[in-house]
Amino acid sequence: MVKNLLDCPGKFEETATMSEIDAIDRRILALLQKQGRISNAELAARVHLSPSACHRRVQRLEETGVISDYVALLDARALRRQTTVFVEITLSGQSDEVLDGFERSVRAIPDVLECHLMAGTADYLLKIVVEDTDDFARIHRQHLSRLPGVAQMHSSFALRTVFRTTAIPVQP
Known part of the structure; x- marks a missing residue:
């Protein structure tokens, strides 16, 4: 096993490497990504294992950090958050203090789904979900305009989502 950095700075956890994940593990992972609430009995049947062997494998995948969590995927439209905005941010500097201050502050904005440190024309790319342009104007005024070091x-508004998945490819 190798040590992988998690998204919490300074926190490490042992994570299985892909060489330690066999074809059955990959089938388990693929199924759980699509059907996280599948019963262990159904999962075991679909991957051709006994329920106890399947349960042990899932536990190992959880304990090693390959499976980091289980979540419910929500319908943004049903929650009136149907508009996706991508915000490219360029900072005034690249010092650790500027980057750390920005990252700490952006984590506190509840509307931001993702924040990526980028290589290219912008320093960061944010993915934000909003109700409409007025809602984005509120978020911009209350949060984005106050981020340190910007x-x-x-900002770019998505007209339509053509494709979206949360499933990470698990094939070798």
Whole structure:
């Protein structure tokens, strides 16, 4: 096993490497990504294992951090968060203090789904879900405009989501 950095700075956890994950593990992972509430008995039947062997494998995948959590995927439209906005942010500097301050502050904005440190024209790319342009204006005024170290911001509104998945490819 190798040590992998989690998204919490300074926190490490042992994680299985892909070489330690066999074909049965990959089938388990693929099924759980699509049907997280599948029963162990059904999962075992679908991967051709006994329920106890399947349960042990799932536990191992959880304990090693390959399976980090189980979540419910919500319908953004049903929650009136049907508009996705991508915000490119350029910072005024690249020092650790500027980057850390920005990252700490952006984590506190509940509307931000994702924040990525980028290589390219922007320093960060945010994915935000909002009700409409007025809602984005509120978030911009209350949160985004107050982020530390921001030199420039460009926002793009998604017209339509063509494809979306949360499933990470698990094939070798």
